[in-house]
Amino acid sequence: MPLPYTAKQLQAAVHTGFSVALKCSGGSNASYIPYLASVDPNLIAVTIVTVDGNTFAAGDSQYQFAIESISKVFTLALVMDQVGSPALRAKVGANPTGMPFNSVMALELAKGKPMSPLVNAGAISTASLVSGKTPDERWQKILATQSAFAGRDLVLSSEINQSEQTTNFHNRAIAWLLYSAGTCYSDPIEALDIYTRQCSTLISTTDLAVMGATLANKGKNPITGKQVIGAENVRHILAEMMMEGLYTASGDFAYTVGLPGKSGVGGGILAVAPGKLAIAGFSPPLDANGNSVRGQAAVKSIAEELKLNLFEA
Incomplete structure (x- = not known):
């Protein structure tokens, strides 16, 4: 049409x-x-x-x-294709938090379950669900997905990644809170590293x-x-x-x-x-x-x- x-x-x-x-x-x-x-x-x-x-x-x-954070959409798409929307919804949730995107309070009030894959807690949890034998294999799947959406090979900026990896203290706390609640489905530091790379x-x-x-x-x-x-x-x-x-x-x-x-x-x-x-x-x-x-x-x-x-x- x-x-x-x-x-x-x-x-x-x-x-x-x-x-x-x-x-x-x-x-x-x-x-x-x-x-x-x-x-x-x-x-x-x-x-x-x-x-x-x-x-x-x-x-x-x-x-x-x-x-x-726009990257969250495309990792969400990848994981939804891998595990199905019902499983992802059960693990990560599908509701707005009404709080800032990096809120620890929102995670605590939900007893450790992220409420949305588009806030930081939910995005880290979603990244932990990407299938792969190694962290690099999971990262390459995320990069390939972003590239397929864009229609060309996208690249990681080492400068942006370094800037983010050395300042992501708040997200490190969120990753460990997820892990303690059983809602981070891989090593929390690996999940955070992959999430940080996808944003870079x-x-x-x-x-x-x-x-x-x-x-x-x-x-x-x-x-x-x-x-x-x-x-x-x-x-x-x-x-x-x-x-x-x-x-x-x-x-x-x-x-x-x-x-x-x-x-x-x-x-x-x-x-x-x-x-x-x-x-x-x-x-x-x-x-x-x-x-x-x-x-x-x-x-x-x-x-x-x-x-x-x-x-x-």
């Missing part, structure tokens, strides 16, 4: 979103990871990729930034939009034509994104944008319009919730202009 937009309309929506984002101010780079603090805060990009493989971009769309790959907004368009296209990459994950799991992944994808602002994002989304503290943001397209934005300054200020503005503008809100009849 052809999309209800012309190429001219899609490119115009991207340029409008980019212009709206340029006018936004406020926020600051994530400071607790040295690499992220050093990224140029003036960088900004917006990209749309449709389910038929067309790309529309504005700004620094080829600049490569740290994927960070480099992507552009074009890569990110292709990754989102693969979800919009029932798990089939619209550029390569490869079926990356089982189509039956896409709806569960999108539901997780709608509930917890933008941390404590997930409800606000659903209310104002009406699309499944995922953000990362590297400044990236992704929104998926099932059956149609994906929107990716990037700008390093974050709001108090950890979401890109200008990225959110761009995504909201495009979703409104193209009438993508899933809750509109």
Whole structure:
């Protein structure tokens, strides 16, 4: 079924979103990871990729930034394919926490069971479920999954990984709490290492939009034509994104944008319009919730202009 937009309309929506984002101010780079603090805060990009493989971009769309927490979506997809959505839901959960993404309190209140695979506790638990005989084999499966979604070989940034591995003290505590509760399914330090690596790959907004368009296209990459994950799991992944994808602002994002989304503290943001397209934005300054200020503005503008809100009849 052809999309209800012309190429001219899609490119115009991207340029409008980019212009709206340029006018936004406020926020600051994530400071607790040295690499992220050093990224140029003036960088900004917006990209749309449709389910038929067309790309529309504005700004620094080829600049490569740290994927960070957006990686949680793709490890979730890998594990869901490996163990099935019922098993993953039973082990990791499928509910928003209502607390910050790195909350220890949320884990304690749930008696050690993560409530969502899109917060740090749940993401570490999910990484511990990746099958493989060695930690490196499990990591390579995660990297291969990210690459299959992007349609090209992604790479780990040793600089980002080093910056994260040497400052992830809070996540180390979470990993040991998971292990003590029986909800970390491998050695906790190995699981944390793999999780930290998955957050340290480099992507552009074009890569990110292709990754989102693969979800919009029932798990089939619209550029390569490869079926990356089982189509039956896409709806569960999108539901997780709608509930917890933008941390404590997930409800606000659903209310104002009406699309499944995922953000990362590297400044990236992704929104998926099932059956149609994906929107990716990037700008390093974050709001108090950890979401890109200008990225959110761009995504909201495009979703409104193209009438993508899933809750509109």
